Amino acid sequence: xxxxxxxxxxxxxxxxxxxxxxxxxxxxxxxxxxxxxxxxxxxxxxxxxxxxxxxxxxxxxxxxxxxxxxxxxxxxxxxxxxxxxxxxxxxxxxxxxxxxxxxxxxxxxxxxxxxxxxxxxxxxxxxxxxxxxxxxxxxxxxxxxxxxxxxxxxxxxxxxxxxxxxxxxxxxxxxxxxxxxxxxxxxxxxxxxxxxxxxxxxx
Numbered sequence: 001x002x003x004x005x006x007x008x009x010x011x012x013x014x015x016x017x018x019x020x021x022x023x024x025x026x027x028x029x030x031x032x033x034x035x036x037x038x039x040x041x042x043x044x045x046x047x048x049x050x051x052x053x054x055x056x057x058x059x060x061x062x063x064x065x066x067x068x069x070x071x072x073x074x075x076x077x078x079x080x081x082x083x084x085x086x087x088x089x090x091x092x093x094x095x096x097x098x099x100x101x102x103x104x105x106x107x108x109x110x111x112x113x114x115x116x117x118x119x120x121x122x123x124x125x126x127x128x129x130x131x132x133x134x135x136x137x138x139x140x141x142x143x144x145x146x147x148x149x150x151x152x153x154x155x156x157x158x159x160x161x162x163x164x165x166x167x168x169x170x171x172x173x174x175x176x177x178x179x180x181x182x183x184x185x186x187x188x189x190x191x192x193x194x195x196x197x198x199x200x201x202x203x
Contacts, residue, residue, distance in 0.1 A: 032127030121150035
């Protein structure tokens, strides 16, 4: 009896995996999603990548890849071909959807929102939906704050204007707490990206 239950459980689990894989294959990637890249031949390339507002991700050795509007399988094929020149034979690349971007706000919710993005060493990386008027410090709190590996002296706010020009504002979180800079009170704009790098060995 127990053996039959185990067999049935295995069959159900296999069917679940097949349905999940099928759903990922048909899903169209959108800004705010987080993709997981894994390369069997070189585990140093394994990582999660946030799809930025321009629909692109950056993959080591493959460069900047346009993924918005594509399926997971299309992205895998593209990244595999980009990585192939770096290996003796085509690498085994796996791409999966690690996290969905948050849905658009419900109409009539009573307040206006915008989407900002967190990369790196925060407790909740990815897209975060915030109310208009939210400051940089408030958004950091909404993302769960820094992880224990965060290089808080090298936090970046990346902002792209309407012409497509990107500005990078580097700041030290300790200076914000000490009142030495007012950047923490900066109100965020749609598409802002906050990057929190990992600490170096003796940082």
